[in-house]
Amino acid sequence: xxxxxxxxxxxKIGLFSIGGGMATLPFLMDLTNKYDWFTVSELxxxxxxxxxxxxxxxxxxxxYAGYNAAGVPGxxxxxxxxxxxxxxxxxLIAKFLENFSENKNVKAAFYxxxxxxxxxIGYAVWELLKIAIVSVVEGNVQVNVVNVAVCGVTFALLQVxxxxxxxxxxxxxxxxxxxxxxxM
Amino acid sequence: xxxxxxAELYVSFFKIGGLxxxxxxxxxxxxxxxxxxxxxxxxxxELLDIYAIGQCTPGIIAVNTATYVGYKQAGFIGGxxxxxxxxxxxxxxxxxxxxxxxxxxxxxxxxHALAGxxxxxxxxxxxxxxxxxKKGIIDKLGALVFLAAFILACFTPVPTALVIxxxxxxxxxxxxxxxxxSS
Numbered sequence: 001x002x003x004x005x006x007x008x009x010x011x012k013i014g015l016f017s018i019g020g021g022m023a024t025l026p027f028l029m030d031l032t033n034k035y036d037w038f039t040v041s042e043l044x045x046x047x048x049x050x051x052x053x054x055x056x057x058x059x060x061x062x063x064y065a066g067y068n069a070a071g072v073p074g075x076x077x078x079x080x081x082x083x084x085x086x087x088x089x090x091x092l093i094a095k096f097l098e099n100f101s102e103n104k105n106v107k108a109a110f111y112x113x114x115x116x117x118x119x120x121i122g123y124a125v126w127e128l129l130k131i132a133i134v135s136v137v138e139g140n141v142q143v144n145v146v147n148v149a150v151c152g153v154t155f156a157l158l159q160v161x162x163x164x165x166x167x168x169x170x171x172x173x174x175x176x177x178x179x180x181x182x183x184m
Numbered sequence: 185x186x187x188x189x190x191a192e193l194y195v196s197f198f199k200i201g202g203l204x205x206x207x208x209x210x211x212x213x214x215x216x217x218x219x220x221x222x223x224x225x226x227x228x229x230e231l232l233d234i235y236a237i238g239q240c241t242p243g244i245i246a247v248n249t250a251t252y253v254g255y256k257q258a259g260f261i262g263g264x265x266x267x268x269x270x271x272x273x274x275x276x277x278x279x280x281x282x283x284x285x286x287x288x289x290x291x292x293x294x295x296h297a298l299a300g301x302x303x304x305x306x307x308x309x310x311x312x313x314x315x316x317x318k319k320g321i322i323d324k325l326g327a328l329v330f331l332a333a334f335i336l337a338c339f340t341p342v343p344t345a346l347v348i349x350x351x352x353x354x355x356x357x358x359x360x361x362x363x364x365x366s367s
Contacts, residue, residue: 016345018242022312026337026344044302047309049281055201055274056211058244063271063278072279079271083251086243090251091263093237101236105356110240112329112355114320116347119333122313129306147303154307164311169205171304179300180293 002070003077005035010062010081019117021050021058024082026120028065029127037069040131047128048175051168058082150178189258190265196223197250197269202277211246225257246270325358 009031017023025047032040046068050060059079066078093100100106133147154171158164178184196218204211212235219225226234231249238248247270254266288294321327329351336342 048301048305056244056246059274067282094255108356108359109352112351115326115330116333116351118316118320119330123337125309132302150303151307158311175301175304176297179296184299
């Protein structure tokens with residue numbers, strides 16, 4: 001039964017996530033509310049591991065989510081379900097439509113979708129950030145100052161041109177070191 | 185059915201998927217080497233066209249490219265083999281990493297490292313969002329769509345898929361109105 005639910009959910013994600021791997025993030029965030037497959041905090045771990053292993057990030061995240069939900073078979077079901085809609089659509093485009101990406105309506109739709117995707121991912125990141133910097137201790141909301149500082153410094157460093165071009169893997173490795181050294 | 189061709193497609197995309205970190209644009213140089221130079225399955229220009237299509241269709245861009253190239257070479261089954269080749273390394277690697285991590289996740293040093301990584305990942309993603317905003321919000325309507333989508337995601341239970349559909353429809357309507365006004 002869980003495989004059917006996984007297949008349905010990831011087929012839907014594959015159908016509606018437009019604009020690359022990170023576009024699946026808002027959908028994965030929705031899943032944390034609907035099912036107990038993984039928590040928001042685990043989702044952040046999944047993003048980190050997906051970015052630091054080979055393969056397309058979107059596929060890695062789906063595989064990981066499926067694995068967390070139902071082991072290796074879950075991983076396979078989620079990954080195949082994610083790719084199925086695109087497989088059908090791409091084959092149809094290749095067969096029937098020439099110059100699809102030059103089509104006026106396709107371009108117009110993208111003019112609207114691009115800012116929306118940025119907003120959806122922005123909101124998902126905000127949710128992840130909240131979990132990472134705010135902790136609730138005995139009913140009191142506490143902001144973890146060290147975490148805010150590390151996040152701010154990292155973001156500032158990313159704006160430096162040469163550093164911003166470094167592979168995410170380098171940043172993730174640095175993050176692990178900082179976490180261990182500061183005992184975060 | 186040309187099984188040799190199917191095997192070639194699977195192996196090529198397996199290599200591309202297994203040896204590139206990051207997907208998307210990071211995959212382009214590797215695709216050029218395998219698909220254009222080694223196998224001549226398409227020209228450099230075609231590859232960029234396929235990439236453009238991959239960016240404006242649902243799904244993962246790298247996978248869409250694999251599907252398209254595979255389909256053009258060997259029909260539907262070719263598309264399937266390219267796609268499976270592209271996702272196989274992820275399946276193997278992620279399942280391995282996830283199962284290994286499960287055994288170590290309770291060690292303090294791993295917990296600290298993951299806590300540090302999570303913060304850095306947030307900063308990385310924030311950076312991605314900022315560059316997406318710069319590219320996506322090019323005029324007032326773009327800013328409006330951005331705000332509307334953010335508010336819908338933040339305060340309402342409107343499904344994410346519906347937000348995508350609505351924003352696409354908004355784009356089409358806006359461009360049509362613009363065309364009518366200028367003509």
